[in-house]
Amino acid sequence: MSNQFNRRSFIAASAAAGAYTMARPILGSQKTTERLQVAFIGTGNQGMGLLKRVLNFDLADVVAVCDVNEGSYGYKDADHFYGREPAKQFVNDTMAKRKNRGSWKGCESYQDFRDVLARDDVDAVFLVVPDHWHSIMSIMAAKAGKHVYCEKPLSLCVAEGRDIINVVNETGIVFQTGSHExxxxxxxxxxxxxxxxxxxxxxxxxxxxxxxxxxxxxxxxxxxxxxxxxxxxxxxxxxxxxxxxxxxxxxxxxxxxxxxxxxxxxxxxxxxxxxxxxxxxxxxxxxxxxxxxxxxxxxxxxxxxxxxxxxxxxxxxxxxxxxxxxxxxxxxxxxxxxxxxxxxxxxxxxxxxxxxxxxxxxxxKKGEIDAHSLHMRNFVRACTGDEELxxxxxxxxxxxxxxxxxxxxxxxxxxxxxxxxxxxxxxxxxxxxxxxxxxxxxxxxxxxxxx
Ligand SMILES: NC(=O)c1ccc[n+]([C@@H]2O[C@H](COP(=O)([O-])OP(=O)(O)OC[C@H]3O[C@@H](n4cnc5c(N)ncnc54)[C@H](O)[C@@H]3O)[C@@H](O)[C@H]2O)c1
Structure with a gap:
């Protein structure tokens, strides 16, 4: 059995048994890390837009990106080229130009989101995938101890939204819905x-x-x-x-x-x-x-x-x-x-x-922080205990x-x-x-x- 399979089995088995991993402590006084380390799951039309803003306004350290698409044209407009490899390259190229990179060591790309959830250095995930994945990924991420920013609409159906609320309450993670208005x-x-x-x-x-x-x-x-x-x-x-x-x-x-x-x-x-x-x-x-x-x-x-x-x-x-x-x-x-x-x-x-x-x-105005970025900044600050969601x-x-x-x-x-x-x-x-x-x-x- 590969390590990868073992990790996945562990997550599935823990979830089934109702066991949860604790979020890495970064809250307020007990900070163990200065910066939130985040992963993007879904690097398409909206995912790339949010990722660029996270880097532009230096909101968090992006350590992982994940998409089932390695990289291709054909998103909202035919000439939009997105997916996990363009996303990884964008993060690494942008960070290479920064003088002060803190403890950030690089961004890895993944095809399977379960491998991202298995990383214990990821504090929070941005879920920017189609709606039929929102509840499953939110629930698995919460059970793996990750804070979650999940794009709107929250769910694919009423019951899935209630499932998300229940797991957020049980695990105590910070959960932001992407309704940036x-x-x-x-x-x-x-x-x-x-x-x-x-x-x-x-x-x-x-x-x-x-x-x-x-x-x-x-x-x-x-x-x-x-x-x-x-x-x-x-x-x-x-x-x-x-x-x-x-x-x-x-x-x-x-x-x-x-x-x-x-x-x-x-x-x-x-x-x-x-x-x-x-x-x-x-x-x-x-x-x-x-x-x-x-x-x-x-x-x-x-x-x-x-x-x-x-x-x-x-x-x-x-x-x-x-x-x-x-x-x-x-x-x-x-x-x-x-x-x-x-x-x-x-x-x-x-x-x-x-x-x-x-x-x-x-x-x-041009150069000022926009509504999407304010919404993500609010999430990051909520994770560090500095703002209400x-x-x-x-x-x-x-x-x-x-x-x-x-x-x-x-x-x-x-x-x-x-x-x-x-x-x-x-x-x-x-x-x-x-x-x-x-x-x-x-x-x-x-x-x-x-x-
Ligand atoms: N807040 C806003 O204003 C706003 C705007 C646009 C989209 N959205 C939301 O963002 C989400 C994504 O929309 P989009 O327009 O970016 O779609 P998209 O198709 O352009 O991007 C979604 C990406 O997720 C990837 N993906 C699908 N299943 C996956 C999986 N199992 N693991 C990893 N990656 C996976 C796809 O390959 C794709 O690259 C939707 O929920 C949408 O409602 C929000």
Whole structure:
């Protein structure tokens, strides 16, 4: 038996036995290391963007990168070249130019994330992989004693989010959801103003999710040969086994229901999260949800998530959240008894100028720290005990849950039309609808563990 196999068996066996590895002590007074040592798992479109920021703002020491793709073009844009080897080279080249490299000795690359979790010098992991991996990797990382920054949406389904919260509570690790709008000073300003009653009593919040920005193949598409530098088995992991096509994987996974909730969860993890933050409902959720319209591509197309939608949900006190597919210029618009305030890619505005007095700029100026980096810095500082987390697991779970139950209503729309679903936010289940409750947990294949 190889050492590698032994280490993996150890992690799997410890996890099964409920045993946890303690996080390396770096907190406050008992510091054993000056700098957080981190690993990036998933070095694609978002992973490379975050990695560059970590180095640019010198937030932590990157000692490992991991991806099932050795390195290739064909991410969001055809000329984007990402994967584990470009990531490793980028880290090592950047650090080589630094005069003061502290105790940092180099960055290693890995194909299998379990080998990263087995390293006892890794304090924290950034999980920047497709959504179908979020809960498995978060849980395994927490059990291996690693702090976790996991990209949004927190989970692939409601039950996985609850699983993450449970393991975070059991292990005591620091867990940040990647909903970086929570660290944007302008979003903080607007949501805090709304919570403090600046526009009176809020009756309604309008949110948006973006349109699909890629076109996939229609019915009759043909499988392709798996590239030699790509571990497709470990890309699929717990998801159903389906033949390879490049439009299934890099970046485009977000348009397949097996790996994502589509633009509903992709954008909703920001816009609906901001909405719930302004409403002071960062935990819990609505009691009713109804889909008014939903469109899908023809049966047999490779992309299976909704292409357009409108849904509404109502909270126990009658407040309504509405979400439509649109350009995300305004991600959250709060309407109260004494005015309105809104924020999104186009900046912010309000019904009266005085409501915006003292508001910070929407975007960081060139060279200034941006919202993504502030969010990661907040995570690093939370790991060292210096700051409260901006987006803990409960927060990420609440907004992901809203999007997941919306998807249940959306996916039923072609068959049932605009039929309201009753939701119990405490029990986290639909009331009196067993068929809808079947969507709360997705089956996970386990053969990747031994394959
Ligand atoms: N916060 C934001 O604004 C924001 C923006 C974009 C994406 N995201 C999130 O980031 C995540 C990744 O999205 P993306 O656009 O970077 O996708 P991507 O496909 O470009 O990158 C994901 C990478 O993960 C790798 N990967 C897949 N399975 C793996 C495994 N088992 N082990 C190691 N690597 C694996 C893929 O090969 C790929 O390189 C998603 O959850 C997405 O929602 C967040």
């Amino acid at each position: 929570r660290s944007r000073p302008a979003t903080q300003f607007i949501c805090e103003a709304v919570r403090n009653g600046a526009i009176g009593e809020v009756k309604k919040v309008k949110t948006v999710v973006g349109f699909n920005n890629k076109i996939g193949p229609g019915p009759g598409w043909q499988p392709e040969k798996v590239p030699s530098n790509f571990d497709y088995g470990m890309w699929l992991g717990p998801a159903p086994h389906e033949p390879y096509h490049h439009d299934r994987c890099l970046y485009r996974f977000r348009f397949h229901y097996d790996y994502s909730g589509g633009q509903i969860t992709n954008f909703g993890a920001h816009s609906c999260d901001m909405a719930q933050w302004g409403l002071n409902r960062s935990t819990g959720g609505p009691v009713e949800i109804v889909c008014d319209s939903a469109e899908f591509l023809p049966e047999g197309s490779l992309f299976t998530t909704a292409t357009e939608t409108k849904f509404r949900c109502t909270y126990a006190d009658g407040v309504e959240l509405e979400c439509i597919s649109s350009e995300p210029k305004v991600q959250a618009r709060f309407e109260g008894t004494d005015g309105w305030m809104q924020i999104g890619y186009a900046g912010y505005s309000a019904s009266r100028d005085e409501l915006l007095k003292g508001a910070p700029p929407y975007r960081a 901006a987006a803990n697991a409960e927060t990420g779970h609440a907004s992901a849950t809203l999007c997941h139950i919306a998807n249940t209503a959306i996916r039923r729309f072609p068959q049932y039309g605009a039929q309201p679903l009753q939701w119990d936010p405490k029990e986290e289940s639909f009331v009196g609808n067993e068929e809808a409750n079947q969507t709360l947990r997705r089956p996970q294949r386990t053969d990747w563990m031994t394959g």
